[in-house]
Amino acid sequence: MRLAALSLGLSLLALPVAAQDIECHSSDVFRIAVKPHAEEPGVQIAVNTAKTSDATSCAFDTATADRVIGEAGDPLWFHTLAGNILVLTRSTGPQGDVVVHDLAKGTVLLNAPSDAFDVSHGKLVFWERSGEANAGNCPDYAEHQANAMGSVIAVEKTLLFADGTVTASGASRCDATQ
Numbered sequence: 001m002r003l004a005a006l007s008l009g010l011s012l013l014a015l016p017v018a019a020q021d022i023e024c025h026s027s028d029v030f031r032i033a034v035k036p037h038a039e040e041p042g043v044q045i046a047v048n049t050a051k052t053s054d055a056t057s058c059a060f061d062t063a064t065a066d067r068v069i070g071e072a073g074d075p076l077w078f079h080t081l082a083g084n085i086l087v088l089t090r091s092t093g094p095q096g097d098v099v100v101h102d103l104a105k106g107t108v109l110l111n112a113p114s115d116a117f118d119v120s121h122g123k124l125v126f127w128e129r130s131g132e133a134n135a136g137n138c139p140d141y142a143e144h145q146a147n148a149m150g151s152v153i154a155v156e157k158t159l160l161f162a163d164g165t166v167t168a169s170g171a172s173r174c175d176a177t178q
Contacts, residue, residue: 024058025081026050030103032086033060034078041092042075044068047103069101080119085109085161087119094178098126100159109164116154116175122161127154127173138174150177 023034033046046065062068069086070076076099079087084104090097090111098117100110110124117126133151135141144151156171 022058022060023078025078027081027083029084030081030086031058032078032081033058033065035060037070037072040072040075042070042072042090043078044070045076045078045086045088047086067103067106082119082161085119087117087124091115095129098124100124100161102161102164107164109161110159110166112157114154124159124161126157126159127175128157129153129175129177130155130172133174140174140176144174144176147176151175152177 021035025032025034027050029050031048031050034043035046036043044060044062045068046060046062047067047069048065069088075090075092077089077091079089079098081087084102086101086103088099088101090099094115095113096115098110098112098114099108101107102109110126112126113129114126115129117124129152131153133141133144133153137153138144138151141151152175154173154175156169156173157166158169159166
């Protein structure tokens with residue numbers, strides 16, 4: 001009985017991703033299909049321009065996609081699609097990165113260690129982990145330590161989608177980490 005259950009469990013791992021596992025997102029410029037990796041954390045994203053894809057269909061097909069983003073071993077996760085900007089996160093745990101693609105230019109605008117960000121009005125405002133904290137630069141350091149957490153200094157930055165520039169606001173904070 002155990003062998004049959006194990007065999008059934010292993011065969012389920014080998015099944016292809018079902019159509020209902022595909023997420024579809026679109027903007028006025030791009031249509032994307034997002035599917036989870038079969039045996040690893042993260043997703044792959046098939047990118048098509050609105051001109052080359054049917055507005056009513058959603059299929060993940062690497063052979064017909066204009067571009068595919070996400071490889072096995074790179075735990076990317078979909079966050080949002082705004083026009084030609086694709087915002088992803090990369091993580092297998094509490095701390096991760098924010099990754100921003102300009103799909104029209106085929107470039108990565110940002111790949112930064114950040115867990116806290118906001119996308120609005122043509123920009124991404126994010127808190128980038130920039131250095132380790134200590135009792136001298138983090139008012140909450142002792143509390144974080146007492147709760148078995150680490151501490152990191154994060155600085156506020158803004159990425160403008162129009163030209164890809166990143167500027168720092170000058171604000172910083174101390175965040176708890178695991």
